[in-house]
Amino acid sequence: MSRRTLRWITVVVPTAFVVVFELVTRSLYDDFVPAWGHTVVILAAVSTAAFAFSTFVFTSMARLEREIRERNRRLALLNAVATEASESLDLEEVAAAITRNVRQALAASAAGLALVSEEEGGELRLVAHSGLPSQVTHANGSLGPYDCECSRALALGQTVVIADSRESEGCAGVLGERTPGTCITAPIRSKGNNIGAIFVARPRSRPFDHDEAELVAAVASQVGAVLQNAQLFSKTGAIAVLQERQRVAREVHDGLAQTLGYLNVQMGIVDHRLANEEWAKAQAELEAMAHVTREAYHDLRQSITDLRTPLSPGGSLRRALREHLERFSAQTGIPCTFEGHKGTPAMLSPSAEVQLIRIVQEALTNVKKHSSGAQVWLNVEANDRHVRVVIRDDGPGFDPAGVPKSGRFGLQTMKERAESTGGSLVIDSRPGAGTRLEVTVPVEASKAA
Numbered sequence: 001m002s003r004r005t006l007r008w009i010t011v012v013v014p015t016a017f018v019v020v021f022e023l024v025t026r027s028l029y030d031d032f033v034p035a036w037g038h039t040v041v042i043l044a045a046v047s048t049a050a051f052a053f054s055t056f057v058f059t060s061m062a063r064l065e066r067e068i069r070e071r072n073r074r075l076a077l078l079n080a081v082a083t084e085a086s087e088s089l090d091l092e093e094v095a096a097a098i099t100r101n102v103r104q105a106l107a108a109s110a111a112g113l114a115l116v117s118e119e120e121g122g123e124l125r126l127v128a129h130s131g132l133p134s135q136v137t138h139a140n141g142s143l144g145p146y147d148c149e150c151s152r153a154l155a156l157g158q159t160v161v162i163a164d165s166r167e168s169e170g171c172a173g174v175l176g177e178r179t180p181g182t183c184i185t186a187p188i189r190s191k192g193n194n195i196g197a198i199f200v201a202r203p204r205s206r207p208f209d210h211d212e213a214e215l216v217a218a219v220a221s222q223v224g225a226v227l228q229n230a231q232l233f234s235k236t237g238a239i240a241v242l243q244e245r246q247r248v249a250r251e252v253h254d255g256l257a258q259t260l261g262y263l264n265v266q267m268g269i270v271d272h273r274l275a276n277e278e279w280a281k282a283q284a285e286l287e288a289m290a291h292v293t294r295e296a297y298h299d300l301r302q303s304i305t306d307l308r309t310p311l312s313p314g315g316s317l318r319r320a321l322r323e324h325l326e327r328f329s330a331q332t333g334i335p336c337t338f339e340g341h342k343g344t345p346a347m348l349s350p351s352a353e354v355q356l357i358r359i360v361q362e363a364l365t366n367v368k369k370h371s372s373g374a375q376v377w378l379n380v381e382a383n384d385r386h387v388r389v390v391i392r393d394d395g396p397g398f399d400p401a402g403v404p405k406s407g408r409f410g411l412q413t414m415k416e417r418a419e420s421t422g423g424s425l426v427i428d429s430r431p432g433a434g435t436r437l438e439v440t441v442p443v444e445a446s447k448a449a
């Protein structure tokens with residue numbers, strides 16, 4: 001039934017009731033009922049009252065309906081922003097999803113999201129934008145003078161609404177020189193810190209209302225934590241990449257570069273021996289060179305295996321470690337036993353997983369280098385507080401206190417890697433008693449690392 005029909009019913013039904021009541025009363029008690037004129041007055045009064053009442057009820061219903069629709073729109077936007085933003089940890093993707101959703105929900109002509117850059121002394125950098133003219137978006141990402149009042153919103157800690165962009169230096173030209181705009185800018189904060197700001201702009205002919213300003217503020221207050229997580233993730237990702245590069249550079253320097261240098265010198269010597277017809281000595285040098293080349297080849301293959309060990313975020317740490325151990329064993333011929341995984345699945349951050357796997361790789365490399373003829377055992381144990389990996393070998397062992405401070409990087413780097421995750425490395429070894437390394441990474445601290 002349509003609202004119009006309902007409205008008619010609310011007026012016609014009381015009126016019809018009065019008419020029927022009047023007719024029945026008149027037919028039964030004609031002598032007592034006053035003349036018809038009185039009835040007409042009552043009818044007019046009843047119809048007017050019914051009309052006024054229904055107008056009041058239906059206007060209230062329409063207002064409530066508008067409010068519910070607005071609330072649903074707001075919830076749908078917040079939901080869309082939360083869903084899309086949580087699907088990725090890539091800072092630019094997250095910022096782009098937020099900007100796109102806000103622009104669509106407000107049918108805005110332009111929107112942008114700027115973040116406070118730590119490296120550049122707190123300068124605001126535009127991380128995502130859509131529909132903005134080029135004078136607002138600099139190639140280097142800095143916002144410059146047209147900051148759409150982001151700095152002011154952050155300084156005030158509240159939403160800033162500009163009714164006419166020509167009245168604000170920061171918003172002038174937000175929709176191009178020719179189109180005067182109107183903007184809303186809301187600060188984004190997380191854990192009490194200023195993260196950045198989000199702004200939307202429309203032509204002045206379609207001003208934003210109070211609900212829309214509140215909607216932008218609600219989005220801004222919801223996305224602070226998500227953006228901060230993505231920022232932290234990209235930072236730890238960059239650190240992990242840097243560490244990997246340093247490791248590869250060191251491996252190339254210590255391994256391949258040294259070997260090539262040695263072979264170069266040896267070739268000169270062999271050349272000299274051949275010129276002097278010292279065949280036996282030349283052959284001995286060549287055999288030594290062949291041995292070193294073979295060693296270098298194996299080391300290089302080992303490095304490639306290490307680099308190819310999957311470090312996929314969300315993948316199983318247990319599987320990555322077991323597969324690496326199996327490959328190591330197949331390549332080196334060292335008997336290795338994966339003793340299994342006790343407790344819950346290991347839930348570490350991707351960067352902590354990288355550190356843990358690199359520690360295990362260095363421990364195995366040490367077994368190969370310093371513990372010939374040994375066997376290796378590896379086990380993993382995890383609970384909701386920490387992940388612990390133990391690597392044991394029954395090789396010759398060594399005195400940890402006697403390791404020279406310079407020229408030995410492996411154990412030191414392993415320690416630093418464990419500590420960078422908030423965890424620790426315990427080295428237990430004695431000459432003649434094998435070596436046991438225990439790495440512990442706390443789950444919570446690793447997520448903040």
Ligand SMILES: Nc1ncnc2c1ncn2[C@@H]1O[C@H](COP(=O)(O)OP(=O)(O)OP(=O)(O)O)[C@@H](O)[C@H]1O
Nearest residue numbers: 366367370371395397398403408409410411412435
């Ligand atoms: N599993 C092991 N068994 C026996 N000795 C070991 C073992 N691990 C380490 N060591 C001893 O500890 C020393 C220091 O190890 P570390 O990994 O720091 O340096 P490295 O392996 O000699 O050189 P690199 O800097 O290439 O790692 C080694 O030189 C070796 O004497």
Ligand SMILES: [Mg+2]
Nearest residue numbers: 365366410411
């Ligand atoms: Mg080493």
